[in-house]
Amino acid sequence: xxxxxxxxxxxxxxxxxxxxxxxxxxxxxxxxxxxxxxxxxxxxxxxxxxxxxxxxxxxxxxxxxxxxxxxxxxxxxxxxxxxxxxxxxxxxxxxxxxxxxxxxxxxxxxxx
Amino acid sequence: xxxxxxxxxxxxxxxxxxxxxxxxxxxxxxxxxxxxxxxxxxxxxxxxxxxxxxxxxxxxxxxxxxxxxxxxxxxxxxxxxxxxxxxxxxxxxxxxxxxxxxxxxxxxxxxxxx
Numbered sequence: 001x002x003x004x005x006x007x008x009x010x011x012x013x014x015x016x017x018x019x020x021x022x023x024x025x026x027x028x029x030x031x032x033x034x035x036x037x038x039x040x041x042x043x044x045x046x047x048x049x050x051x052x053x054x055x056x057x058x059x060x061x062x063x064x065x066x067x068x069x070x071x072x073x074x075x076x077x078x079x080x081x082x083x084x085x086x087x088x089x090x091x092x093x094x095x096x097x098x099x100x101x102x103x104x105x106x107x108x109x110x111x112x
Numbered sequence: 113x114x115x116x117x118x119x120x121x122x123x124x125x126x127x128x129x130x131x132x133x134x135x136x137x138x139x140x141x142x143x144x145x146x147x148x149x150x151x152x153x154x155x156x157x158x159x160x161x162x163x164x165x166x167x168x169x170x171x172x173x174x175x176x177x178x179x180x181x182x183x184x185x186x187x188x189x190x191x192x193x194x195x196x197x198x199x200x201x202x203x204x205x206x207x208x209x210x211x212x213x214x215x216x217x218x219x220x221x222x223x224x225x226x
Contacts, residue, residue, distance in 0.1 A: 031212060033214050033215075035214075040222075041219070041220075042202060042217045042218060042219045042220050043156075043202070043217045044217075045214040045215075045216065048212055048213070048214050050212055088155065088156070090156075098144055098206055098208055098215075099146070099158055099161055099171075100146075100156075100158065100215060101158075102155045102156040102157075103155060104154070104155045105154075105155050
């Protein structure tokens with residue numbers, strides 16, 4: 001059974017600081033996704049990572065994938081308040097009909 | 113472009129009442145469709161997915177059922193709601209053709225059971 005774990009579960013950051021969210025998964029996967037969820041809202045896709053060593057960047061967020069370690073990271077550079085949200089990683093396998101297994105989520109709060 | 117519609121946005125129902133949540137997708141054909149539930153402060157749990165009309169796979173035994181009467185319509189139902197059915201329900205679609213595109217989510221339905 002595919003399991004996806006994120007840490008930390010909650011992260012309080014000061015504006016301007018850097019930090020990294022970690023996503024570990026238990027079995028070989030075909031694709032890894034990062035989503036953002038604002039309070040009370042739906043999920044917004046941030047990144048799709050397809051292969052070992054893949055790196056994607058958008059603004060202050062950068063995601064990377066190490067398939068050998070079964071690890072993805074979401075790095076936040078010089079955090080700003082607008083990045084406050086819950087971030088989820090999710091993993092799928094073609095053999096499972098493209099179903100996503102989500103991590104527990106990391107709630108990020110950026111304070112002044 | 114593709115869009116996904118989900119309604120209602122919020123719903124308050126008494127225990128034992130029936131439920132019907134609807135989701136429709138526009139701008140694509142033969143999508144994979146998914147229903148997820150998110151308990152307060154938790155992650156997403158996949159409830160049902162469908163790869164075509166009338167084809168439903170259930171992921172978790174529960175008090176709910178799903179149907180796909182048309183290619184781009186996905187319905188979540190219950191005959192008698194339980195308190196434990198409260199949560200945030202999200203519908204999503206994906207291309208299902210091995211593409212690398214992510215699943216896209218509707219705005220969700222917040223269901224409260226009294």
